[in-house]
Amino acid sequence: MSGGEEGGSESGEKIRSAKENLSLILPSLSTTTLLGNQEIYSQISRLLRQPNSGAGDNNLCRWLYDTFQSGVSELQLLVLSFVPIIAGVYLSRVAERKPQAGFEAVLLALYGHQTSSRAGQPVSVTLPDLSQGSVYHESKSPNKNNSSSTVAVVSPALEPHGTVRSTRRARIVGVALELFFAKIPHMPASSKIHFCEFCKIWAGQDGDMYMNFEEDVSGKELELKEKEKEKEKGEGRVPLPWELLQPVLRILGHCLLGTNHNDCELFGAASEACRCLFARSMHDVNPQAILPMRSLLRLSKPLLTNHLLPDPTDLPFSSVISL
Incomplete structure (x- = not known):
């Protein structure tokens, strides 16, 4: 054999x-x-x-x-x-x-x-130095200040x-x-939805106040803060250090922008999880988490609009056969 x-x-x-x-x-x-x-x-x-x-x-x-x-x-x-x-x-x-x-x-x-x-x-990645020309870039006077890559x-x-x-x-x-994320293309949608649900529990915050976070709500800022305190959830809330939050962000990014982002249930759960985690990062005043969470919210907003709008390429459904 x-x-x-x-x-x-x-x-x-x-x-x-x-x-x-x-x-x-x-x-x-x-x-x-x-x-x-x-x-x-x-x-x-x-x-x-x-x-x-x-x-x-x-x-x-x-x-x-x-x-x-x-x-x-x-x-x-x-x-x-x-x-x-x-x-x-x-x-x-x-x-x-x-x-x-x-x-x-x-x-x-x-x-x-x-x-x-x-x-x-x-696990590390090398970030390119944009001040240096690439191998495809022709330069008559090469830059003498060769800085090392980050x-x-x-x-x-x-x-x-x-x-x-x-x-x-x-x-x-x-x-x-991290291991789950490495194999996430092979994971079922229900597993990803459960992950998003637990993210909301871990956040311990209600993210509804950031449903339209890009609008000017400065006039209602105090009212929204009071509303947030009233809706704050203590049960299930856990500490979210960066070593735990970093893989969470990657998984949520896949749920929002990955190959199966057309799954409305998964996309909705991921969007809500992002809002709750953004509310948590704002509550904790965590700059390291605020920037990526806000970026995910900004990226998901146009996709959310597309999910709500009908697809013009869809054929109308009718039970009546017209000749």
């Missing part, structure tokens, strides 16, 4: 084993496919929201952990589709001080995978962690969201 056939046989065996183990948790499981199955996603999502879902002896958390550690890409994508719910429920329950060893084990597995694949190194760190270096402490929590969850 060749190496490819042996690897395929091993992957098939792991997938069959994952199905058998999942059938013990979901007795009504009657499907041959796991990835992209909305029925399975709905059932697992419902279980992850149960009051005792994150406990250390939770069978579903153990299944998610073992399934991701299998190394089979199809199974890993399936686990990644539940990252928004796992992260959302986990962070929302931190204030309750309940043990969530099951959720933490899954998050640490994702964090460990990223640490190993990146060898702990940071290197921006997208994701800092990763250190191996075996436990989740309060000082590491945001970083570990943020890395899990």
Whole structure:
């Protein structure tokens, strides 16, 4: 047997084993496919929201952990589709001080995978120096002041962690969201919608006052601030440091401007999440978050208008056949 056939046989065996183990948790499981199955996603999502879902002896958390550690890409994508719910429920329950060893084990597995694949190194990008001519630019007098390119760190270096402490929590969850974003084209729309819903909970702010944020509302500024205080939500509100907020912004940007931005439900959920997070950044006076959140709101406004307007290329629908 060749190496490819042996690897395929091993992957098939792991997938069959994952199905058998999942059938013990979901007795009504009657499907041959796991990835992209909305029925399975709905059932697992419902279980992850149960009051005792994150406990250390939770069978579903153990299944998610073992399934991701299998190394089979199809199974890993399936686990990644539940990252928004796992992260959302986990962070929302931190204030309750309940043990969530099951959720933490899954998050640490994702964090460990990223640490190993990146060898702990940071992810950086080189920003071009616009003062220098490109290779396609002809210049008779080359610039003598050659300045070095700017290197921006997208994701800092990763250190191996075996436990989740309060000082590491945001970083570990943020890395899990980075991994989710890396595979986001393969994620179902329902997973992205759940992520947007949890963003609104994490923000703890009502963003309705920024529905038309570009209009001049200076005359009603005090009234709007009072309205914001009245609508402020404390339940589920979590700290949003930059290491957690940065991957959140990337995911919301995909939901607004990605390949499936024509999904009205997803686009609406992402727009509302952006407004809530913008209200939170304004409330916290966080300049690092205000600028990108406002940029997302400005980009989404013309798209929102297009969603509300009828498409002139659509053919009129009628049940009457005209000859």
